[in-house]
Amino acid sequence: MRIHVGRLIDGTGAAASADQVITVENGVIRDIRDAREAKTFADPARRCLDWSRYTVLPGLVDAHCHLFMSGTADPEVRHRQLAADFEEIRQAIAGHLARAAAHGVVAVRDGGDYGGHALRYKTEEAPAIPAGMTVRAAGRAFRAQGRYGRLIGRPPLPGQSLAEAIREMTAPVDHVKIVNSGLNSLVHFGRQTAPQFTLKELRAAVAAAHARGLKVMVHCNGETPVAIAVEAGCDSVEHGFFMGEENLRRMADMGTVWVPTAVTMKAYARMLPQDAPEAATAMRNFRHQLAQIRLGRDLGVRIAVGTDAGSLGVHHGQAVGEELGILTAAGFSIEGALACAIRVGGDLLDLPGNREIRVGNPARFIAVEGPPDRLPEILSTSRRFDGSLDPQERFLR
Structure with a gap:
């Protein structure tokens, strides 16, 4: 032919x-x-x-999504998905994967959910996954007790270290997701939160995951949380808002992949009431991240396309195109941006090297x-x- x-x-x-x-x-x-x-x-x-x-x-890779959540602005749907059981969530996951496939996506990396629903869907509903689609799932993410992340994971058991929790987990995960900061503020521009784990704790956790052949993706925003994640040897920094030039230089030196998920803040700025101060702060957050992407590109940081699909206004499949557009606005050619969604994303997911x-x-x-x-x-x-x-x-x- x-x-x-x-x-x-x-x-x-x-x-x-x-x-x-x-x-x-x-x-x-x-x-x-x-x-x-x-x-x-x-x-x-x-x-x-x-x-x-x-x-x-x-085909394209979405290197950061949450299959259990929809990008809808319908508050009733969003609230229901925060506590739904697997029978309800699996229908949503099927729809999200279909929409991703319809936008040229052939592989997704799920960043975790409270019930491990995406991982269960992958293992129990494999015949329902669109033909040619690869799903990589973290199951439930790890977070510190009392800190942000309940929606996507859980803390280690009482008396158990993060590294021990990773060594002892039995779920057939494809990678490990760790939360090492809070969320970005929509009220106070540039506000940074404390890290959830120390460098010693995170370094041991990364070593435990790597010993099991698992890569580590770390949710982190702000200079200190990102610095700890990078020095600990994580495979990818997720989000990385307000991390600063020093961290970008270190990531370039160490080969740490960055998944900026900038489309999230652009979506907040679009979805929130336009006269609300939160919408203005979201746009400032977005513009700051755009400048960081431009700097990261210039410094040689390996950047993958990830959308955080499932966040408000961030729709599965469609958001990949939006994030690609953001990369081109940051100075990438369209071919260079696509390489972020093909070559870098594929490497991050350990897809075959003949893509x-x-x-x-x-x-x-x-x-x-x-x-x-x-x-x-x-x-x-x-x-x-x-x-x-x-x-x-x-x-x-």
């Missing part, structure tokens, strides 16, 4: 290529070449699909109708192709 595509983005950050022909045999990309050259060597007996109106790119569109890799990609300069808003038009499937099943919505 040959596919003539209007634009090809390979996922490495390289500029898009125009008018390419992709040859697929037995589910593998065997050749990629300019359409004019391909015509010279074309086999007239071999079918060529005309996707000249489409831009083709690898880019290149010769020898599996023929799995998405196509969106329109040119790259209309990304990311056209992600909602995405259709997926999987060359390993039977011909009648290769094209997935």
Whole structure:
């Protein structure tokens, strides 16, 4: 099978290529070449699909979401989801995964919930997960007693250290989520909260997780909580609002991945009453984070696309496009922003290393109708192709 595509983005950050022909045999990309050259060597007996109106790119990763929650502003729905049982939550999770898939997302990393519902869904409802979708789940996050995080996790048991809790957990988690700060204030701009764990505690916890082959994602905002997480050897800093240049430099040096989730504050600024001071503070928070992303890019920090989908106004799937738009506003090219959602996000989730569109890799990609300069808003038009499937099943919505 040959596919003539209007634009090809390979996922490495390289500029898009125009008018390419992709040859697929037995589910593998065997050749990629300019359409004019391909015509010279074309086999007239071999079918060529005309996707000249489409831009083709690898599937995307949302490296931070909460599948148990919806981005809805309906207070009744949000309140119910805060305490719903698995039977109710599983319907919401199914819808969230379907919406993510409809926006070109092929993998999500869940940041935890109070009941471990996303992890249970992954293990018990695997046949219901959209074809080609990978779900990585933390189960229930860890937090300090009496501190923020009850919605997404629990503290270690009385007398149990954080490291001991990680060593002794039996849930089949894919990674460990630790909460090491509070929330960002919508009243006092730039207010920072104390860390939940000491460097000694967090370093031991990270070592315990790594000994089990598990990566560690740490919720942290503010200079001290982020500094502790980075020095402890965490794999990714989640949010990182108001962490400052010194932490960004240290993250670049250590290879720590940053998941900024800037779309959350933009959503708050949009969803809150426009005359409310909280809306103005949310916008200031967003602009500060945008400046940090720009600085992080300049310093060489590895940035992954994560949305915190499930937060107010942050909708699963759709928010990935919004976060990509934020990265381009911070100075990334669209190809560079997409690499954050493909290469960096995929590495963070330990996805196979053959995700880019290149010769020898599996023929799995998405196509969106329109040119790259209309990304990311056209992600909602995405259709997926999987060359390993039977011909009648290769094209997935």
